[in-house]
Amino acid sequence: MNLKDLAQNLGMSQTTVSRALNGYPEVSAQTRERVIAAAAAAGYRPNPVARRLATGRADAIGIIYPLMAADLGDPYFLEVVGGMTEALGKADMDLMIASASQGDEVRTYERMIEGRRIDGMVVARTKLEDPRLQYLMKKRIPFVAYGRSNLPGPYAWFDLDTEAGVRIAVDRLVSLGHRRIALLSGPPELFFVQQGRKGYLGAMADAGLAADPQYRVDGELNSVGGHTRMMRLLACSPRPTAVVVDNQICGVGAIRALLDMGIAIGSEMSIIINDGRPPDPLMGYNVTATESAKPHAIGIKISELMLALLNGESLENLQVLWKPVLKVGNSDGPCIG
Known part of the structure; x- marks a missing residue:
């Protein structure tokens, strides 16, 4: 089934159906729910290229990592990425990973953003004074910081305490x-x-x-x-x-x-x-x-924050700090020295 057929079945214009499926605010909640339910029942999936043209969105989130050789074999990093990919996939969005030299990360951000390849960025390994976050804030690019930083205004972040x-x-x-x-x-x-x-x-x-x-x-x-x-x-x-x-x-x-x-x-x-x-x-x-938390759960949470940010949630509601608990093993014991 294509968009024309779905619109005819609903007795609506193709424009209304398209706007409902793409979350335009001028479409009423009742109409949107009706369109989404009909599309799901018919097994309809929007053409991704047409959707991107209609919404102006890339349907992708970027993460730029100053990758070192050890990162590719780091199960923690890979599990976080796995959690992000899972959560974004449910929203029909992709995760784009780009590597950058540690001395010129901002230039990599500029290339990805100027090319309109992404709708938002996740920034990892945040610094006290972080030029990457400062650049994104200046350009008004949606971002979620994986870690906190010293910034002049509110921003979305996820961190472990x-x-x-x-x-x-x-x-x-x-x-x-x-x-x-x-x-x-x-x-x-x-x-x-x-x-x-x-x-x-x-x-x-x-x-x-x-x-x-x-x-x-x-x-x-x-x-x-x-x-x-x-x-x-x-x-x-x-x-x-x-x-x-x-x-x-x-x-x-x-x-x-x-x-x-x-x-x-x-x-x-x-x-x-x-x-x-x-x-x-x-x-x-x-x-x-x-x-x-387990790294997979961390990745899911970061993506949930990003999706909420893209859907207009206020920045003050997108700041999450997870508290740790102690897991006792056998690598510590009473002092003998």
């Missing part, structure tokens, strides 16, 4: 008798890293413990960087008895370093990872971690 997650981890280690607790972080310009540091310093102060600067290490957001920084912590004198890692990617490298050095995890050294347990192949360790 890293401050609360790191605080929970430190509190747990303090309750186990640890006093020399380290924080292993990602790059300091990222918003979540600063939130994690805030949680760490706050929890240490509340416990009456000094936050020794040598126990705070930050750097690249990858497993190699996590490995390197854990080796630095192991070289400290005195060595910390416990480590909190503020992200899963670096956590994989940190655990690998402990295994490489023959450190007994959970007794000789305790480690807790924020933002979920790493993948399984970690020599049988059930890592203690804080977790807000």
Whole structure:
């Protein structure tokens, strides 16, 4: 069945039916519901090219990632993308992923937007001062930030409460008798890293413990960087008895370093990872971690926020912060040092 046949069956003009199917506000809710129900009963699906011409929309959402080689093998990233794709697919929209050099991301945004390839953008790994978000806000391009930033006005965002997650981890280690607790972080310009540091310093102060600067290490957001920084912590004198890692990617490298050095995890050294347990192949360790949600659910939620934004929902209603809970495993234990 084509649009002409559907319109004839309904006794309406093709223009009215097309506008109803494409969500034009001038079509009454009663008419829209009638058209949608008839289209579903007849198995009618709009021609995507005609729909795009009628609405001026690309029916696609973009995400530009400063992809590193490790990202393509990162199950966390792939699960988030899977959740986004699932939610957008139900709305007959596509997800377009583009890679960008870390030094010139904004230019990639310009190309994608100027080419009218997308209706909105998802921005990941947000920075305290983020030129990508500033550019999108200036151009009035709909976007959802996966993480927060310092912006002059309201914007749509989804975030995990890293401050609360790191605080929970430190509190747990303090309750186990640890006093020399380290924080292993990602790059300091990222918003979540600063939130994690805030949680760490706050929890240490509340416990009456000094936050020794040598126990705070930050750097690249990858497993190699996590490995390197854990080796630095192991070289400290005195060595910390416990480590909190503020992200899963670096956590994989940190655990690998402990295994490489023959450190007994959970007794000789305790480690807790924020933002979920790493993948399984970690020599049988059930890592203690804080977790807000599975990455697939995160991807679905981000897409739901984007769809609501495109449908005119106010920005103040599109700001979501998910709180973490502690998942106790066998990578932490009472302090013995």
